[in-house]
Amino acid sequence: MAEHEEQPAEPTADATEVALEEVLDIGEMLISQVQIAIESMFRTWNLYQLLIVVGIFLVAHLLRALLGPRIRSWMASRENWPKWRMRILVVIHQRLRAIFFVGLIWLVILVMREITWPSRSYLLGIVGTLAFAWLVIVFATRLIKSPFLRKLVRYGAWTWVTLQILGLLEPAERLLDSIGFSIGEIRFSLLLLVQGIVILTVLVAMARFFTSTTAARVRANDDISPSMQVLIVKGIQIAFYGAAFFLGVRALGIDLTGLAVLSGAIGVGLGFGLQKVVSNLVSGVIILLDKSIKPGDVISLGDTFGWINSLGARYVSVVTRDGREYLIPNEDLITGQVVNWSHSNEYVRLDINFGTSYADNPHEVRRVAIDAAQSVDRVLKSRPTVCHIVGFGDSSVDYLLRFWISDPTGGLTNIRGNVYLALWDAFQENGISIPFPQREVKLLESEQVNVKMGE
Template sequence: MFDSFSDMADSLARNLAAPGLLMQIGVTLLCIALSWFFARLLRRIFVVDDLTQPVMQIGLRSFSQVLTPLLTVLLLVLAKLVVAKWHQPISFLRLVIPLMVSLGLMRFVFYVLRRVFVRDSGVSTFLLLFEKIFGAMVWIGVLLYLTGLWPDLVAYLESTVLPIGRHQVSLLAIFQALISVLITLIIALWAGATLEQRLMRLNTMHSSLRTVVARMGRAFLVLVAVLLSLSLVGIDLTVLSVFGGALGVALGLGLQKIASSYVSGFVILLERSLSIGDMVGVGTYYGKVTQINSRFTILEGLDGVESIVPNDVFMTNSVQNYSLHHRILRLSTQLTVVYQEDIEQVLTLLEEAVSVVERVTHEILPQAILTKIGRDGLELEVGFWILDPENGRLNVLSDVNRAIWRVLQAHNIKVAQPRQDLRMLTEGEAGADSQQVAKIDRQGIFPNSKNVL
């Protein structure tokens, strides 16, 4: 290894006119071309169906992000050994190898971060800023390595200590601890995201069970990563007992609702009372379950509004699940016809009219019944069933009512109107009624009335 960047530059300048530098440049270009060719060939060979072999597909996608830089580094290392064995200069190859390693590291880290933190909303500004900062730090580290200043930087960080309690901790140990924790957490989150994606593609497992296994698996991986990173740094894990006691007190005093929501979320997922895609109603909320998280559940209403409902609401309130065991739902509409109509013919016409509506299922035929012989007419109810409650109820009710109205118009069936009795009084009858009301008023039945007409 060169002591400084000037030594490397001098070596390159000395070999500039010699065929050794041109040979190294040619070998480097050949290694890059071969790595690109082999990477493309491997991607074509290992292309598999997502549904048949999802594990291989996930691993291939993860590995293909760094496949070209990794193959380039491997070929350059082999070329360096061969060229050095021929007693040829290798200064240019020793310069290119760390550059390719840093490029592969950045591509891998960027892929893992976007795999873990990026959702359908796109890449956030903070993540883009972090990627730029990380890339700048990597290139600065490579520059320090090439210039020979890296050992000096390490020695400075190791000699600089900070007093923390009764102990003296160097800056190098602090940076190593931060890096180890960050790396283990990122790897744990990446493995959790891969596990979740794999589980969500298992059609043989219930969706709620897949979700709870994915959530518990990610939490377990994060816990193991934290404990492992702390052990690598040298922190005694027995100090976590104090933190565990404080956390228990905090849960008992101030975090009851949050803890209840988390526990309720796992209970809901384990007992499978709710699943993704179910149409449910709880309290004032009604909609389709689009996401079940550890603390809350998202319900998408028929108007497109998404409601974030804490999971403990589903445990403490009665929940109407319209698609728990089956998705069939009964709806009904009412009307009143006059007494003069032929009730049997009217019921038959109503059933036939509703059965032709598009969303009304024929698995259970519509049924029109006479519910009451009322004061104003014959009160009827038309019941029907649908198989897609997630598409809404008001629109199918509108279609059914329109079909019923067309039948009523076509067969001249009269809808009953509320009865109102009106009496026309003569002048003598009006006077007698007024005297009767005044008499009642004097008897104290209407003590507060003054003028009664």
């Protein structure tokens, strides 16, 4: 029984020892190749080639110092050029030294291959190929907008190209593949991890590039409403990023069918735990489909008054007149009472109340008030401004002044204040008074005696 219990542990130990021996063998091979490369550099012609490389670098540095300011001044004079062309010039100006180095070293290589044996320019050829490949990678990765993704792809591509040119790619892949473990039929290794990072990064960068390009074209189309533009952009983002993830996982050889049951169970759990999040997501889709609000609309929700800045998957960004940005959940816009000041059109009617003295002619007051309101710039002349008597107060005749504006995004409080100011000036010019309550207090003789006694 003891022998039967110890037998399952032996294959695991043997497999570990074999994997460890394989890692050590590959490591020793890489070290030996590096040693051979270092020893070969101390040969006479290899040292000459290294000195030539150093000299070419110094010449490239001097050329950049001499021609860089002149090229920059020439770029500053190109004011009418498009932005994309100026950006290319800026990138080229930043890499002038590398460009000069690549051009000079390949010129030297071509000359040396014509006047001497190819073996005496072999090291120069490797350095020139590496420099050219690195320069191409730098220009290609400039298309990636994210600084983190750009650096990740750039350094990964540099490493791969260097190993490929030096002939160390296959041993490096074997070394990375030997470090890992297996779960069922799937083997996880450092090589798979590196490949996954590179493939997913490239696919995500491509998806982001195509998404931003397509989204820019959609937003530039005036025939599509703003809400539909947001919906189309969100759909494009989901499609491209989902395809990038799926293609990346399939490229790594990972079978997703085994994860179907697990993902279903996780989905049920998330459905119960993230009800509010799912509700906001669904509400966001409904808002985009029914076009009830769109970017640029002026809305009121409770005490919040402002215009829609952007429509997100979970919330709506509302910017108020004082610069505050409120993130309102989509569910609140679906279930709550929202005032959209510019839903069907931009016209908004505003009311202000005021009162005048009983001694003033109400017909004259109405005429002066209407003229004063229409003298304000934002008040529409095409829609009638009206003034009505709404009551006889204790000390004044009460009026209601109604006028229209077509730009609620410009604010409501400020236009009311301007109309009130215009009314004040007009009433002062026409002798119309604005009464205020006045009280007279009279003390009777008996009350004065009581007051004196109290003192």
